[in-house]
Amino acid sequence: xxxxxxxxxxxxxxxxxxxxxxxxxxxxxxxxxxxxxxxxxxxxxxxxxxxxxxxxxxxxxxxxxxxxxxxxxxxxxxxxxxxxxxxxxxxxxxxxxxxxxxxxxxxxxxxxxxxxxxxxxxxxxxxxxxxxxxxxxxxxxxxxxxxxxxxxxxxxxxxxxxxxxxxxxxxxxxxxxxxxxxxxxxxxxxxxxxxxxxxxxxxxxxxxxxxxxxxxxxxxxxxxxxxxxxxxxxxxxxxxxxxxxxxxxxxxxxxxxxxxxxxxxxxxxxxxxxxxxxxxxxxxxxxxxxxxxxxxxxxxxxxxxxxxxxxxxxxxxxxxxxxxxxxxxxxxxxxxxxxxxx
Numbered sequence: 001x002x003x004x005x006x007x008x009x010x011x012x013x014x015x016x017x018x019x020x021x022x023x024x025x026x027x028x029x030x031x032x033x034x035x036x037x038x039x040x041x042x043x044x045x046x047x048x049x050x051x052x053x054x055x056x057x058x059x060x061x062x063x064x065x066x067x068x069x070x071x072x073x074x075x076x077x078x079x080x081x082x083x084x085x086x087x088x089x090x091x092x093x094x095x096x097x098x099x100x101x102x103x104x105x106x107x108x109x110x111x112x113x114x115x116x117x118x119x120x121x122x123x124x125x126x127x128x129x130x131x132x133x134x135x136x137x138x139x140x141x142x143x144x145x146x147x148x149x150x151x152x153x154x155x156x157x158x159x160x161x162x163x164x165x166x167x168x169x170x171x172x173x174x175x176x177x178x179x180x181x182x183x184x185x186x187x188x189x190x191x192x193x194x195x196x197x198x199x200x201x202x203x204x205x206x207x208x209x210x211x212x213x214x215x216x217x218x219x220x221x222x223x224x225x226x227x228x229x230x231x232x233x234x235x236x237x238x239x240x241x242x243x244x245x246x247x248x249x250x251x252x253x254x255x256x257x258x259x260x261x262x263x264x265x266x267x268x269x270x271x272x273x274x275x276x277x278x279x280x281x282x283x284x285x286x287x288x289x290x291x292x293x294x295x296x297x298x299x300x301x302x303x304x305x306x307x308x309x310x311x312x313x314x315x316x317x318x319x320x321x322x323x324x325x326x327x328x329x330x331x332x333x334x335x336x337x338x339x340x341x342x
Contacts, residue, residue, distance in 0.1 A: 036072045038084055039099075042091035043068075058096055071099050071108075078108050086112060094124045101130035105140040114148040118155075126151055129158070138162060149173035157184040167191035171206050178210065183217045190220065193233035201235065204242045208249070215249040223254060230256075237262045 040055055047054040059065045075083045087108075091098045105111040111130075115123055129151075130136045130143075142150040142165045153161030153176035164172035164184065168191055176184055187194075187209065194205050208216050223232050231237075240262045241248050247264050248254075254262050 036069055038088045039068055039072050039091055042088035043096050045092040046095050064096070067099050067103055071102050074108055075102075079112075083108065083112070090115070090123075090127075094127050097131050098127050101127040101136065101140070104130055104137040105144060107144050110144045110147070111140060114143050114151050117148045118151065122155055126155060129154055135159075135162065138166065142166060146170055146173055149177070152177065157181060157188075160184045160188045163188040164191055167195040168206070175206065175209060175213075179213055179217075183213055186217050186220050187213075190233055193231060197233060197238055198235065201238045201242065205233065205238060208241075208245055212249050215251075219248050219251075226253065227256070240264055 040059065043058060044052055044055040047058075059068065071087065072084065075087050079086075087098070087102065090102075090112075102108055102111065115126060118126055130140050132139075139151070139154055139162050142154075142162060146165055146169060149170065150161075150165045150173045153165050153173045155161070157164075157176055157179070160181075161173075161176045161184070164176045164187065166172070167188075168175065172191065175187065179187065194202055197205065220232065223230075237254060240254060244252070244264050247266070252264050252266050255265050256262055
């Protein structure tokens with residue numbers, strides 16, 4: 001009975017080693033064979049009672065054997081036997097998809113450390129995200145660079161957390177932890193705009209999002225609705241936002257004048273907003289058109305009044321001259337008559 005058990009175990013191990021292509025006679029190849037077989041045993045444990053057969057089928061698939069060998073070699077090089085055993089345990093608990101997830105990482109140890117820091121119930125989900133082709137590779141690189149926070153961001157907001165981390169780095173990962181799904185989506189749409197801002201403005205916007213994300217995200221939604229096609233986080237618009245954050249978070253809006261310059265207007269109901277916008281527009285029109293026209297009209301009226309006064313004075317003077325002449329003409333016969341009597 002004991003002999004049969006030993007023969008069975010020997011047969012399973014032989015099948016695994018043959019499947020891995022590691023059954024060579026050279027002693028130099030034995031350590032790598034041992035590494036590969038440890039992870040292969042993990043796959044067998046995951047599949048259960050029929051593990052040997054299903055493991056053989058898995059490793060017979062195109063690329064699977066190379067994948068296992070690649071991960072095993074990297075694990076042995078970076079962390080030795082302890083890392084290999086850690087991966088074997090991960091594979092036994094979560095399946096061979098673990099290998100694809102780990103293969104996407106530029107370095108295994110930081111990724112394994114981040115996985116260790118996750119709750120046990122989230123590890124399989126994390127491995128699924130990490131194994132997802134190109135996006136999994138980007139996520140693995142982000143996790144190696146930014147740590148567990150990047151992985152948590154993507155797990156909380158699938159497809160969105162990675163965008164925040166990729167654009168905003170550690171700040172994006174921290175931000176994702178505090179945002180609802182809808183808010184994270186709204187911010188992710190503008191993540192590249194925020195990332196492109198000068199550092200002081202970028203930090204200011206992120207501070208507003210951290211302090212009152214709900215109000216700020218509402219403002220973003222209102223702006224997008226009212227200004228389709230407009231870029232929100234330009235240097236000019238962001239400058240207006242950061243100059244008057246209380247008004248922005250309090251519900252006021254940003255509109256654009258005739259020259260495309262952003263200005264803040266108060267929101268006091270639909271009528272109030274219309275009056276405010278109209279008041280700003282009227283002020284702009286007054287500055288650009290009414291005031292110059294007023295000065296032109298005032299000048300014209302002044303000149304006209306001056307001319308009118310001159311004409312009036314001339315006519316008055318002329319009338320007085322005529323009256324004087326008439327009086328002289330009336331008194332002349334009397335003077336002549338008196339002269340003749342004398």
